[in-house]
Amino acid sequence: MKKIIIASTSTLHGGSYLDYLLPALSVHFNHVKKLLFIPFARPSGITHDEYTRKVSEAFAQIGITVQGIHESDNPIEALENAEAIFTGGGNTFLLVSQLYKTGLMETLEKVVKNGTPYLGTSAGSNICGLTMGTTNDMPIVYPPSFNTLGFVPFNINPHYLDPIEGSTHMGETRETRINEFHHFNPQPVLGLREGSWLEVSGNKITLKGNLPARLFRKNQAPVELEPETDLSDLN
Amino acid sequence: MKKIIIASTSTLHGGSYLDYLLPALSVHFNHVKKLLFIPFARPSGITHDEYTRKVSEAFAQIGITVQGIHESDNPIEALENAEAIFTGGGNTFLLVSQLYKTGLMETLEKVVKNGTPYLGTSAGSNICGLTMGTTNDMPIVYPPSFNTLGFVPFNINPHYLDPIEGSTHMGETRETRINEFHHFNPQPVLGLREGSWLEVSGNKITLKGNLPARLFRKNQAPVELEPETDLSDLN
Numbered sequence: 001m002k003k004i005i006i007a008s009t010s011t012l013h014g015g016s017y018l019d020y021l022l023p024a025l026s027v028h029f030n031h032v033k034k035l036l037f038i039p040f041a042r043p044s045g046i047t048h049d050e051y052t053r054k055v056s057e058a059f060a061q062i063g064i065t066v067q068g069i070h071e072s073d074n075p076i077e078a079l080e081n082a083e084a085i086f087t088g089g090g091n092t093f094l095l096v097s098q099l100y101k102t103g104l105m106e107t108l109e110k111v112v113k114n115g116t117p118y119l120g121t122s123a124g125s126n127i128c129g130l131t132m133g134t135t136n137d138m139p140i141v142y143p144p145s146f147n148t149l150g151f152v153p154f155n156i157n158p159h160y161l162d163p164i165e166g167s168t169h170m171g172e173t174r175e176t177r178i179n180e181f182h183h184f185n186p187q188p189v190l191g192l193r194e195g196s197w198l199e200v201s202g203n204k205i206t207l208k209g210n211l212p213a214r215l216f217r218k219n220q221a222p223v224e225l226e227p228e229t230d231l232s233d234l235n
Numbered sequence: 236m237k238k239i240i241i242a243s244t245s246t247l248h249g250g251s252y253l254d255y256l257l258p259a260l261s262v263h264f265n266h267v268k269k270l271l272f273i274p275f276a277r278p279s280g281i282t283h284d285e286y287t288r289k290v291s292e293a294f295a296q297i298g299i300t301v302q303g304i305h306e307s308d309n310p311i312e313a314l315e316n317a318e319a320i321f322t323g324g325g326n327t328f329l330l331v332s333q334l335y336k337t338g339l340m341e342t343l344e345k346v347v348k349n350g351t352p353y354l355g356t357s358a359g360s361n362i363c364g365l366t367m368g369t370t371n372d373m374p375i376v377y378p379p380s381f382n383t384l385g386f387v388p389f390n391i392n393p394h395y396l397d398p399i400e401g402s403t404h405m406g407e408t409r410e411t412r413i414n415e416f417h418h419f420n421p422q423p424v425l426g427l428r429e430g431s432w433l434e435v436s437g438n439k440i441t442l443k444g445n446l447p448a449r450l451f452r453k454n455q456a457p458v459e460l461e462p463e464t465d466l467s468d469l470n
Contacts, residue, residue: 013403044411045418091415093374133374138412139328139381140368141419146377159406164399168248170429171394176279177373180326183280184376194405 003028003117004151004200006128008158008192010089010121018058018121020195024208026062028199029084029117035059035066036082038108040098041090041123055088069104079107082116089122089158092135096127097143109149118151122158125192129155134181134189136174152198152205153187153235160191160214175214175222182218188234189216198231205231238263238352239386239435241363243393243427245324245356253293253356255430259443261297263434264319264352270294270301271317273343275333276325276358290323304339314342317351324357324393327370331362332378344384353386357393360427364390369416369424371409387433387440388422388470395426395449410449410457417453423469424451433466440466 005021005028012020029035039051046054052068059066066086072078079085085108087095099105112118120128126135127148134157163173172180178189191214192198199206207213212224215234225231240256240263247255264270274286281289287303294301301321307313314320320343322330334340347353355363361370362383369392398408407415413424426449427433434441442448447459450469460466 009405011405013405042415042418043407045415091412094415094419133376135374136406138369138371138416139374140412140416142381146374159404161404161406169394169396170244170246170248171371171396172278177326177375180277180280180329181373181375183277184329 001115001202002113002151002200003115004112004128005119005197006125006152006156006192006200007119007121007197008125008160009194012195016058017054021197022058022062024197024199025119028119029062029064032064032084032117035064035084035086036069036078037066038069038085038087038095038099038104038124041088041092041095043088043090051088051090055086075102075104076107079104079111082111084117084119085112086119087121087124087127089124091140092123092126092132092137093139093141093143095123096132096146096148097141099127100144105149112149112151125156125158128152130187131155131185133185134178151200152231155181155185155187155189157189157191160193175216178216182216186218188218190214190231190234191216191222196227203232205234207231236350236437237348237386237435238350239347239363240354240432241360241387241391241427241435242354242356242432243360243395244429247430251293252289256432257293257297259432259434260354263354264297264299267299267319267352270299270319270321271304271313272301273304273320273322273330273334273339273359276323276327276330278323278325286323286325290321310337310339311342314339314346317346319352319354320347321354322356322359322362324359326375327358327361327367327372328374328376328378330358331367331381331383332376334362335379340384347384347386360391360393363387365422366390366420368420369413386435387466390416390420390422390424392424392426395428410451413451417451421453423453425449425466425469426451426457431462438467440469442466
């Protein structure tokens with residue numbers, strides 16, 4: 001039975017890394033002693049070791065130790081044996097490239113669909129959708145495919161950002177970009193604002209956090225969804 | 236001899252389509268009667284016909300007629316015979332996918348390097364760099380490669396945006412994204428603010444417009460470049 005948290009961001013403005021999520025993670029990772037961390041997205045280019053240290057410090061607060069998957073001699077086996085898995089944020093193109101290059105994409109999909117508890121933040125949440133086609137990241141490397149894990153039957157747009165009132169910038173708004181996506185792709189896109197997350201429990205998908213999320217469907221006007229909305233039938 | 240304008244944006248806030256560039260375009264396209272337009276990037280998903288109409292209206296003001304390349308039975312021949320070429324903005328992933336799929340990428344490179352006057356705005360400027368790896372766009376389709384035309388020996392970041400003071404958004408700033416790019420790619424990246432453009436005349440590259448541009452090099456602090464800076468040696 002799937003047990004997944006898909007969070008828009010790791011960190012809220014003014015907060016420290018993962019702190020707003022720790023109460024939910026204590027429950028989500030109940031009985032977990034050791035977490036396997038996937039550091040491939042490398043935010044700001046930090047090393048796998050540095051990133052894993054940062055994550056260890058956060059999880060120490062709820063009594064969980066962290067191992068980086070890059071430390072393992074056999075990463076596929078590490079995934080298969082993991083008590084729980086966390087994929088952190090950073091650059092989605094880099095993350096997806098590494099998951100394919102290392103052959104881990106398939107195993108990650110299998111073990112999480114079979115019930116290994118999973119947490120994704122930002123890029124680590126993007127890959128929970130059908131494709132990475134609604135990432136906000138820069139294409140700094142060329143991945144072999146944009147297809148991702150499909151833990152939910154739609155796409156995620158993390159760090160969803162409303163148009164900035166009074167902005168003089170002429171680049172596209174997030175909403176315009178997602179509308180462009182829908183000219184070429186059928187699946188719904190869920191814009192998760194910073195502070196929102198999805199809780200996936202088996203086939204049940206629930207919107208969590210204090211903020212509404214913005215749902216975009218092809219050829220339909222976007223709608224706002226309140227916290228606790230059941231998204232199990234969204235596809 | 237190359238004769239190219241690479242503009243950050245087609246439109247300035249409060250202005251109409253291409254108006255701020257028309258004086259420069261009158262000179263750039265001096266003696267041109269008919270322009271071949273590449274509408275593949277489809278901003279906001281508009282059709283090739285709609286986009287071509289919009290461009291025609293702008294160029295009518297300086298006495299140039301416009302034909303969309305999609306109207307041609309033989310687009311490769313149309314490129315080869317074009318008096319001048321304009322690639323408009325929109326989604327860079329879509330533009331690059333279409334240029335490869337139609338087999339036009341190679342011909343476009345050849346004719347512009349051989350001297351057909353060219354204008355690019357936004358996505359049409361992105362493709363003038365070595366790769367599309369510093370686009371701001373969403374990966375709504377999967378192109379066969381991120382390699383682009385290399386009219387300049389570096390990468391372009393159009394619509395360059397300074398960090399927004401007081402922002403509480405935790406998504407990466409443009410500068411952070413470009414720094415991540417430099418962890419995996421060696422070439423310089425020129426952040427062109429809206430209202431700036433590059434003028435390429437043979438091997439001479441000059442920054443135009445009223446604003447400074449921001450130059451990012453791997454392992455170096457970014458620097459501001461004043462208008463009229465000669466970028467011919469940047470690589």
